[in-house]
Amino acid sequence: MFRRTRDREFRDAQRAGQALLAMHTELPLPNTPATDAATAPAAPEAAEVPDFLPPEFRAPSRQDVSGLMMRWDLPLVIDGEVHACHCGAYRNWIVFNMRDDSVWLRCPAGHEAKEERLSTAWYNRNSGPVDHFHPNLEDGLRHLGH
Ligand SMILES: [Zn+2]
Numbered sequence: 001m002f003r004r005t006r007d008r009e010f011r012d013a014q015r016a017g018q019a020l021l022a023m024h025t026e027l028p029l030p031n032t033p034a035t036d037a038a039t040a041p042a043a044p045e046a047a048e049v050p051d052f053l054p055p056e057f058r059a060p061s062r063q064d065v066s067g068l069m070m071r072w073d074l075p076l077v078i079d080g081e082v083h084a085c086h087c088g089a090y091r092n093w094i095v096f097n098m099r100d101d102s103v104w105l106r107c108p109a110g111h112e113a114k115e116e117r118l119s120t121a122w123y124n125r126n127s128g129p130v131d132h133f134h135p136n137l138e139d140g141l142r143h144l145g146h
Helices: 003-026 034-039 122-127 137-143
Strands: 067-072 093-098 103-106 112-114
Touching: 034 067, 067 122, 103 122
Parallel strands: none
Antiparallel strands: 067 093, 093 103, 103 112
């Protein structure tokens, strides 16, 4: 599921995220909330430049990363039943939501399986805001404790 090309895409997205964070920390805090800035009409000088920010400075969207991942420490109940890996593990999962909308589960022993009963909609309902971008899968797994 995690081919080298996907790793590279993920790494690129990570770099973009880091560039954005670096930019945010270097810019003075705006006086208005970010939501106001986003809805405010573009300044005339900005309108003359089609791509105001180079791609590497744009916030990565879901389409820019290979996938999202989160910890799921509690037993995972799917269709009313506690889901267990073939090795017997039933908690401390890492849940992946891939760009193709598939959801994968990884047990603490490292077994990965696509879970057809879960979807991006389920993932969105159960995940918090994205707070980290990882250069590769291994880094993300380490961050999440696997
Ligand atoms: Zn397992």
